[in-house]
Amino acid sequence: MARWEPNAAERLAHAALDLFAERGYENTTVIDIAQRAGLGKSTFFRHFQDKREVLFGGDTMSGLLAEAIAAAPATATPLEAVAHALDAAGREVFTPARREFTARRQAVIAANPELREREALKNLTLIAAMAEALKRRGVPDLTARVAAELGALASAIAYERWCRTTADDGFGEIARQALDDVQASTAAC
Amino acid sequence: MARWEPNAAERLAHAALDLFAERGYENTTVIDIAQRAGLGKSTFFRHFQDKREVLFGGDTMSGLLAEAIAAAPATATPLEAVAHALDAAGREVFTPARREFTARRQAVIAANPELREREALKNLTLIAAMAEALKRRGVPDLTARVAAELGALASAIAYERWCRTTADDGFGEIARQALDDVQASTAAC
Numbered sequence: 001m002a003r004w005e006p007n008a009a010e011r012l013a014h015a016a017l018d019l020f021a022e023r024g025y026e027n028t029t030v031i032d033i034a035q036r037a038g039l040g041k042s043t044f045f046r047h048f049q050d051k052r053e054v055l056f057g058g059d060t061m062s063g064l065l066a067e068a069i070a071a072a073p074a075t076a077t078p079l080e081a082v083a084h085a086l087d088a089a090g091r092e093v094f095t096p097a098r099r100e101f102t103a104r105r106q107a108v109i110a111a112n113p114e115l116r117e118r119e120a121l122k123n124l125t126l127i128a129a130m131a132e133a134l135k136r137r138g139v140p141d142l143t144a145r146v147a148a149e150l151g152a153l154a155s156a157i158a159y160e161r162w163c164r165t166t167a168d169d170g171f172g173e174i175a176r177q178a179l180d181d182v183q184a185s186t187a188a189c
Numbered sequence: 190m191a192r193w194e195p196n197a198a199e200r201l202a203h204a205a206l207d208l209f210a211e212r213g214y215e216n217t218t219v220i221d222i223a224q225r226a227g228l229g230k231s232t233f234f235r236h237f238q239d240k241r242e243v244l245f246g247g248d249t250m251s252g253l254l255a256e257a258i259a260a261a262p263a264t265a266t267p268l269e270a271v272a273h274a275l276d277a278a279g280r281e282v283f284t285p286a287r288r289e290f291t292a293r294r295q296a297v298i299a300a301n302p303e304l305r306e307r308e309a310l311k312n313l314t315l316i317a318a319m320a321e322a323l324k325r326r327g328v329p330d331l332t333a334r335v336a337a338e339l340g341a342l343a344s345a346i347a348y349e350r351w352c353r354t355t356a357d358d359g360f361g362e363i364a365r366q367a368l369d370d371v372q373a374s375t376a377a378c
Contacts, residue, residue, distance in 0.1 A: 077378065079378045121310075123309070124309050140377075145374075146371055150335070186378075
Protein backbone atom coordinates (compact mmCIF):
# COMPACT_ATOMS: atom_id res chain seq x y z
CA MET A 1 0.00 0.00 0.00
CA ALA A 2 1.24 3.45 -0.90
CA ARG A 3 1.55 5.74 2.07
CA TRP A 4 0.01 9.19 1.81
CA GLU A 5 2.82 11.74 1.74
CA PRO A 6 1.83 15.31 2.59
CA ASN A 7 2.98 17.85 -0.02
CA ALA A 8 4.93 15.18 -1.87
CA ALA A 9 4.77 16.98 -5.22
CA GLU A 10 6.02 20.23 -3.73
CA ARG A 11 8.78 18.50 -1.74
CA LEU A 12 9.92 16.69 -4.89
CA ALA A 13 9.94 19.94 -6.88
CA HIS A 14 12.07 21.70 -4.26
CA ALA A 15 14.46 18.74 -4.00
CA ALA A 16 14.78 18.61 -7.80
CA LEU A 17 15.47 22.32 -8.04
CA ASP A 18 18.20 22.11 -5.39
CA LEU A 19 19.84 19.15 -7.12
CA PHE A 20 19.60 20.64 -10.63
CA ALA A 21 21.27 23.80 -9.32
CA GLU A 22 23.95 21.89 -7.36
CA ARG A 23 25.02 19.23 -9.85
CA GLY A 24 23.14 20.01 -13.07
CA TYR A 25 19.99 18.57 -14.60
CA GLU A 26 21.87 15.88 -16.56
CA ASN A 27 23.66 14.57 -13.47
CA THR A 28 20.52 14.20 -11.37
CA THR A 29 18.36 11.06 -11.41
CA VAL A 30 14.77 10.53 -10.32
CA ILE A 31 16.12 8.39 -7.45
CA ASP A 32 18.37 11.28 -6.33
CA ILE A 33 15.36 13.59 -6.28
CA ALA A 34 13.15 11.18 -4.36
CA GLN A 35 15.94 10.50 -1.82
CA ARG A 36 16.60 14.20 -1.25
CA ALA A 37 12.87 14.70 -0.66
CA GLY A 38 12.83 11.75 1.77
CA LEU A 39 10.45 9.84 -0.51
CA GLY A 40 10.51 6.73 -2.67
CA LYS A 41 10.87 6.47 -6.45
CA SER A 42 7.31 5.16 -6.77
CA THR A 43 5.97 8.26 -5.04
CA PHE A 44 7.83 10.33 -7.65
CA PHE A 45 6.16 8.47 -10.50
CA ARG A 46 2.72 8.78 -8.90
CA HIS A 47 3.10 12.53 -9.27
CA PHE A 48 5.23 13.02 -12.39
CA GLN A 49 5.66 11.05 -15.60
CA ASP A 50 9.40 11.78 -15.91
CA LYS A 51 12.30 13.85 -14.57
CA ARG A 52 11.47 16.90 -16.69
CA GLU A 53 7.93 17.06 -15.38
CA VAL A 54 8.90 17.61 -11.73
CA LEU A 55 9.29 21.38 -12.32
CA PHE A 56 5.96 21.69 -14.13
CA GLY A 57 3.48 20.38 -11.59
CA GLY A 58 1.69 17.95 -13.87
CA ASP A 59 -1.63 19.27 -15.20
CA THR A 60 -2.56 21.34 -12.14
CA MET A 61 -2.15 24.67 -13.91
CA SER A 62 -4.35 23.79 -16.91
CA GLY A 63 -7.19 22.76 -14.60
CA LEU A 64 -6.79 25.87 -12.47
CA LEU A 65 -7.01 28.23 -15.46
CA ALA A 66 -9.92 26.36 -17.06
CA GLU A 67 -11.94 26.35 -13.83
CA ALA A 68 -11.39 30.07 -13.28
CA ILE A 69 -12.51 30.83 -16.83
CA ALA A 70 -15.63 28.70 -16.32
CA ALA A 71 -16.39 30.51 -13.04
CA ALA A 72 -16.04 34.05 -14.49
CA PRO A 73 -19.27 36.09 -14.58
CA ALA A 74 -21.49 35.33 -17.57
CA THR A 75 -21.14 38.94 -18.74
CA ALA A 76 -17.32 38.82 -18.83
CA THR A 77 -15.65 39.34 -22.20
CA PRO A 78 -13.17 36.66 -23.30
CA LEU A 79 -10.19 38.67 -21.98
CA GLU A 80 -12.01 39.46 -18.72
CA ALA A 81 -12.51 35.71 -18.26
CA VAL A 82 -8.79 35.24 -18.95
CA ALA A 83 -8.05 37.88 -16.30
CA HIS A 84 -9.96 35.70 -13.81
CA ALA A 85 -7.70 32.81 -14.78
CA LEU A 86 -4.56 34.89 -14.20
CA ASP A 87 -5.98 36.03 -10.85
CA ALA A 88 -6.32 32.37 -9.88
CA ALA A 89 -2.72 31.73 -10.97
CA GLY A 90 -1.69 34.62 -8.72
CA ARG A 91 -3.58 33.17 -5.74
CA GLU A 92 -2.41 29.57 -6.18
CA VAL A 93 0.91 29.55 -8.03
CA PHE A 94 2.61 32.93 -8.31
CA THR A 95 2.21 33.79 -4.63
CA PRO A 96 4.59 36.05 -2.66
CA ALA A 97 5.74 32.97 -0.70
CA ARG A 98 6.67 31.18 -3.91
CA ARG A 99 8.42 34.08 -5.64
CA GLU A 100 11.94 32.99 -4.75
CA PHE A 101 11.26 29.36 -5.71
CA THR A 102 9.73 30.53 -9.00
CA ALA A 103 12.75 32.68 -9.87
CA ARG A 104 15.20 29.84 -9.14
CA ARG A 105 13.03 27.45 -11.14
CA GLN A 106 13.03 29.83 -14.10
CA ALA A 107 16.83 30.12 -14.03
CA VAL A 108 17.23 26.33 -14.06
CA ILE A 109 14.77 25.96 -16.96
CA ALA A 110 16.48 28.71 -18.97
CA ALA A 111 19.82 26.90 -18.62
CA ASN A 112 18.57 23.54 -19.89
CA PRO A 113 17.30 22.89 -23.44
CA GLU A 114 15.27 19.81 -22.43
CA LEU A 115 13.46 21.78 -19.75
CA ARG A 116 12.91 24.68 -22.15
CA GLU A 117 11.29 22.27 -24.60
CA ARG A 118 9.00 20.87 -21.91
CA GLU A 119 8.10 24.40 -20.84
CA ALA A 120 7.27 25.37 -24.43
CA LEU A 121 4.96 22.37 -24.78
CA LYS A 122 3.37 23.10 -21.38
CA ASN A 123 2.70 26.62 -22.57
CA LEU A 124 0.84 25.28 -25.62
CA THR A 125 -1.16 23.01 -23.32
CA LEU A 126 -2.16 25.98 -21.15
CA ILE A 127 -3.18 28.02 -24.19
CA ALA A 128 -5.29 25.11 -25.49
CA ALA A 129 -6.91 24.65 -22.05
CA MET A 130 -7.83 28.36 -21.91
CA ALA A 131 -9.19 28.31 -25.48
CA GLU A 132 -11.31 25.24 -24.74
CA ALA A 133 -12.67 26.80 -21.54
CA LEU A 134 -13.59 29.95 -23.47
CA LYS A 135 -15.34 27.90 -26.17
CA ARG A 136 -17.41 26.19 -23.47
CA ARG A 137 -18.61 29.71 -22.54
CA GLY A 138 -19.88 30.11 -26.10
CA VAL A 139 -16.94 32.15 -27.41
CA PRO A 140 -16.46 31.46 -31.15
CA ASP A 141 -13.49 29.22 -32.00
CA LEU A 142 -11.16 31.80 -33.53
CA THR A 143 -11.90 34.46 -30.90
CA ALA A 144 -11.24 31.88 -28.17
CA ARG A 145 -7.87 31.02 -29.70
CA VAL A 146 -6.90 34.68 -30.08
CA ALA A 147 -7.96 35.51 -26.50
CA ALA A 148 -6.03 32.51 -25.14
CA GLU A 149 -2.87 33.53 -27.04
CA LEU A 150 -3.15 37.13 -25.87
CA GLY A 151 -3.75 35.86 -22.34
CA ALA A 152 -0.63 33.69 -22.46
CA LEU A 153 1.45 36.61 -23.74
CA ALA A 154 0.04 38.87 -21.00
CA SER A 155 0.85 36.17 -18.45
CA ALA A 156 4.46 35.94 -19.70
CA ILE A 157 4.84 39.74 -19.58
CA ALA A 158 3.23 39.85 -16.13
CA TYR A 159 5.62 37.16 -14.94
CA GLU A 160 8.63 39.20 -16.13
CA ARG A 161 7.28 42.30 -14.36
CA TRP A 162 6.38 40.37 -11.19
CA CYS A 163 9.96 39.03 -10.97
CA ARG A 164 11.37 42.56 -11.27
CA THR A 165 8.91 44.53 -9.15
CA THR A 166 9.85 45.76 -5.72
CA ALA A 167 6.29 46.91 -5.01
CA ASP A 168 3.75 44.83 -3.12
CA ASP A 169 1.61 44.24 -6.20
CA GLY A 170 0.36 40.69 -6.51
CA PHE A 171 0.63 38.73 -9.72
CA GLY A 172 -3.10 39.09 -10.44
CA GLU A 173 -2.96 42.90 -10.41
CA ILE A 174 0.16 42.95 -12.57
CA ALA A 175 -1.46 40.49 -14.97
CA ARG A 176 -4.57 42.68 -15.37
CA GLN A 177 -2.36 45.61 -16.28
CA ALA A 178 -0.41 43.43 -18.74
CA LEU A 179 -3.68 42.26 -20.31
CA ASP A 180 -4.78 45.88 -20.75
CA ASP A 181 -1.40 46.73 -22.31
CA VAL A 182 -1.52 43.76 -24.67
CA GLN A 183 -5.08 44.56 -25.71
CA ALA A 184 -4.15 48.21 -26.36
CA SER A 185 -1.20 47.04 -28.47
CA THR A 186 -3.41 44.98 -30.76
CA ALA A 187 -4.83 48.23 -32.08
CA ALA A 188 -1.33 49.35 -33.12
CA CYS A 189 -0.59 46.15 -35.03
CA MET B 190 37.75 17.24 -46.23
CA ALA B 191 33.96 17.19 -46.19
CA ARG B 192 32.40 16.61 -49.57
CA TRP B 193 29.66 18.94 -50.69
CA GLU B 194 26.41 16.99 -50.77
CA PRO B 195 23.62 18.53 -52.83
CA ASN B 196 20.33 18.86 -50.89
CA ALA B 197 21.79 16.90 -47.99
CA ALA B 198 19.45 18.50 -45.42
CA GLU B 199 16.38 17.73 -47.50
CA ARG B 200 17.50 14.17 -48.26
CA LEU B 201 18.13 13.58 -44.56
CA ALA B 202 14.70 14.96 -43.65
CA HIS B 203 12.95 12.70 -46.16
CA ALA B 204 14.94 9.66 -45.03
CA ALA B 205 14.14 10.42 -41.38
CA LEU B 206 10.45 10.83 -42.09
CA ASP B 207 10.32 7.50 -43.93
CA LEU B 208 12.14 5.71 -41.10
CA PHE B 209 10.10 7.33 -38.31
CA ALA B 210 6.92 6.23 -40.11
CA GLU B 211 8.23 2.71 -40.81
CA ARG B 212 9.80 1.75 -37.49
CA GLY B 213 9.00 4.60 -35.10
CA TYR B 214 11.02 7.57 -33.91
CA GLU B 215 12.48 5.71 -30.91
CA ASN B 216 13.75 2.83 -33.03
CA THR B 217 15.56 5.02 -35.55
CA THR B 218 19.15 6.21 -35.05
CA VAL B 219 21.05 9.07 -36.66
CA ILE B 220 23.19 6.45 -38.43
CA ASP B 221 20.05 4.80 -39.85
CA ILE B 222 18.90 8.15 -41.20
CA ALA B 223 22.26 9.01 -42.76
CA GLN B 224 22.53 5.54 -44.35
CA ARG B 225 19.02 5.72 -45.81
CA ALA B 226 19.90 9.11 -47.30
CA GLY B 227 23.13 7.69 -48.71
CA LEU B 228 25.19 10.04 -46.54
CA GLY B 229 27.56 9.80 -43.59
CA LYS B 230 26.88 10.49 -39.93
CA SER B 231 29.21 13.52 -39.99
CA THR B 232 27.14 15.06 -42.79
CA PHE B 233 24.07 14.64 -40.56
CA PHE B 234 25.72 16.52 -37.72
CA ARG B 235 26.91 19.30 -40.01
CA HIS B 236 23.24 20.03 -40.70
CA PHE B 237 21.44 19.09 -37.47
CA GLN B 238 22.41 19.11 -33.81
CA ASP B 239 20.46 15.94 -32.96
CA LYS B 240 17.89 13.43 -34.20
CA ARG B 241 14.89 15.59 -33.28
CA GLU B 242 16.18 18.51 -35.29
CA VAL B 243 16.14 16.72 -38.66
CA LEU B 244 12.42 17.50 -39.13
CA PHE B 245 12.83 21.18 -38.24
CA GLY B 246 15.39 22.37 -40.79
CA GLY B 247 17.77 24.02 -38.33
CA ASP B 248 17.38 27.80 -38.17
CA THR B 249 16.42 28.32 -41.82
CA MET B 250 12.85 29.35 -41.05
CA SER B 251 13.75 32.01 -38.45
CA GLY B 252 16.14 33.67 -40.91
CA LEU B 253 13.60 33.51 -43.72
CA LEU B 254 10.87 35.21 -41.65
CA ALA B 255 13.21 37.86 -40.23
CA GLU B 256 14.58 38.76 -43.67
CA ALA B 257 11.10 39.08 -45.15
CA ILE B 258 10.02 41.36 -42.30
CA ALA B 259 13.13 43.50 -42.81
CA ALA B 260 12.41 43.73 -46.56
CA ALA B 261 8.74 44.76 -46.17
CA PRO B 262 7.93 48.31 -47.37
CA ALA B 263 8.73 51.02 -44.81
CA THR B 264 5.05 51.99 -44.71
CA ALA B 265 3.86 48.47 -43.78
CA THR B 266 2.10 48.06 -40.43
CA PRO B 267 3.51 45.38 -38.10
CA LEU B 268 0.96 42.80 -39.28
CA GLU B 269 1.52 43.73 -42.94
CA ALA B 270 5.23 43.07 -42.38
CA VAL B 271 4.29 39.72 -40.82
CA ALA B 272 2.17 38.99 -43.91
CA HIS B 273 5.34 39.42 -46.00
CA ALA B 274 7.04 36.86 -43.77
CA LEU B 275 4.20 34.36 -44.25
CA ASP B 276 4.33 34.99 -48.01
CA ALA B 277 8.01 34.05 -47.91
CA ALA B 278 7.16 30.88 -45.95
CA GLY B 279 4.64 30.04 -48.68
CA ARG B 280 7.24 30.54 -51.44
CA GLU B 281 10.06 28.63 -49.73
CA VAL B 282 8.59 26.12 -47.30
CA PHE B 283 4.85 25.53 -47.67
CA THR B 284 4.99 25.07 -51.44
CA PRO B 285 2.55 22.91 -53.42
CA ALA B 286 5.41 20.45 -54.11
CA ARG B 287 6.05 20.05 -50.39
CA ARG B 288 2.45 19.72 -49.26
CA GLU B 289 2.47 15.92 -49.03
CA PHE B 290 5.83 15.87 -47.21
CA THR B 291 4.57 18.55 -44.82
CA ALA B 292 1.41 16.59 -43.99
CA ARG B 293 3.37 13.36 -43.32
CA ARG B 294 5.86 15.32 -41.22
CA GLN B 295 3.04 16.79 -39.13
CA ALA B 296 1.53 13.35 -38.50
CA VAL B 297 4.89 12.00 -37.28
CA ILE B 298 5.41 15.00 -34.98
CA ALA B 299 1.90 14.73 -33.55
CA ALA B 300 2.54 11.08 -32.64
CA ASN B 301 5.78 11.72 -30.73
CA PRO B 302 6.03 13.74 -27.51
CA GLU B 303 9.74 14.52 -27.96
CA LEU B 304 9.10 15.91 -31.43
CA ARG B 305 6.10 17.89 -30.15
CA GLU B 306 8.34 19.45 -27.51
CA ARG B 307 10.95 20.42 -30.09
CA GLU B 308 8.22 21.85 -32.32
CA ALA B 309 6.84 23.92 -29.42
CA LEU B 310 10.30 25.35 -28.72
CA LYS B 311 10.88 26.02 -32.43
CA ASN B 312 7.61 27.91 -32.50
CA LEU B 313 8.81 30.16 -29.65
CA THR B 314 12.05 30.73 -31.56
CA LEU B 315 10.13 31.79 -34.67
CA ILE B 316 7.94 34.16 -32.63
CA ALA B 317 11.05 35.70 -31.02
CA ALA B 318 12.73 36.07 -34.44
CA MET B 319 9.67 37.87 -35.84
CA ALA B 320 9.40 40.13 -32.79
CA GLU B 321 13.10 41.06 -33.03
CA ALA B 322 12.78 41.78 -36.76
CA LEU B 323 9.79 44.04 -36.07
CA LYS B 324 11.69 45.89 -33.33
CA ARG B 325 14.52 46.55 -35.79
CA ARG B 326 11.88 48.31 -37.94
CA GLY B 327 11.18 50.62 -34.99
CA VAL B 328 8.05 48.85 -33.74
CA PRO B 329 7.74 49.30 -29.94
CA ASP B 330 8.63 46.23 -27.88
CA LEU B 331 5.15 45.21 -26.71
CA THR B 332 3.51 45.84 -30.10
CA ALA B 333 6.23 43.76 -31.75
CA ARG B 334 5.57 40.86 -29.37
CA VAL B 335 1.81 41.06 -29.87
CA ALA B 336 2.17 41.22 -33.68
CA ALA B 337 4.57 38.25 -33.67
CA GLU B 338 2.16 36.16 -31.52
CA LEU B 339 -0.80 37.04 -33.73
CA GLY B 340 1.33 36.22 -36.78
CA ALA B 341 2.25 32.82 -35.36
CA LEU B 342 -1.39 32.06 -34.58
CA ALA B 343 -2.42 33.16 -38.09
CA SER B 344 0.32 30.95 -39.51
CA ALA B 345 -0.93 27.94 -37.52
CA ILE B 346 -4.51 28.57 -38.65
CA ALA B 347 -3.36 29.08 -42.25
CA TYR B 348 -1.43 25.82 -42.08
CA GLU B 349 -4.56 23.95 -40.93
CA ARG B 350 -6.58 25.50 -43.77
CA TRP B 351 -3.84 24.88 -46.34
CA CYS B 352 -3.74 21.17 -45.42
CA ARG B 353 -7.51 20.91 -45.88
CA THR B 354 -8.06 23.07 -48.94
CA THR B 355 -8.78 21.53 -52.30
CA ALA B 356 -8.51 24.89 -54.06
CA ASP B 357 -5.32 26.12 -55.73
CA ASP B 358 -4.75 28.84 -53.14
CA GLY B 359 -1.16 29.13 -52.09
CA PHE B 360 -0.12 29.30 -48.45
CA GLY B 361 0.66 33.03 -48.70
CA GLU B 362 -2.88 33.90 -49.80
CA ILE B 363 -4.44 31.68 -47.14
CA ALA B 364 -2.14 33.21 -44.52
CA ARG B 365 -3.19 36.76 -45.44
CA GLN B 366 -6.82 35.77 -44.98
CA ALA B 367 -5.98 34.12 -41.63
CA LEU B 368 -4.15 37.27 -40.51
CA ASP B 369 -7.21 39.36 -41.40
CA ASP B 370 -9.45 36.94 -39.48
CA VAL B 371 -7.16 36.96 -36.44
CA GLN B 372 -6.93 40.75 -36.45
CA ALA B 373 -10.74 41.05 -36.70
CA SER B 374 -11.10 38.64 -33.76
CA THR B 375 -8.93 40.78 -31.49
CA ALA B 376 -11.73 43.35 -31.50
CA ALA B 377 -14.15 40.72 -30.12
CA CYS B 378 -11.84 39.75 -27.25
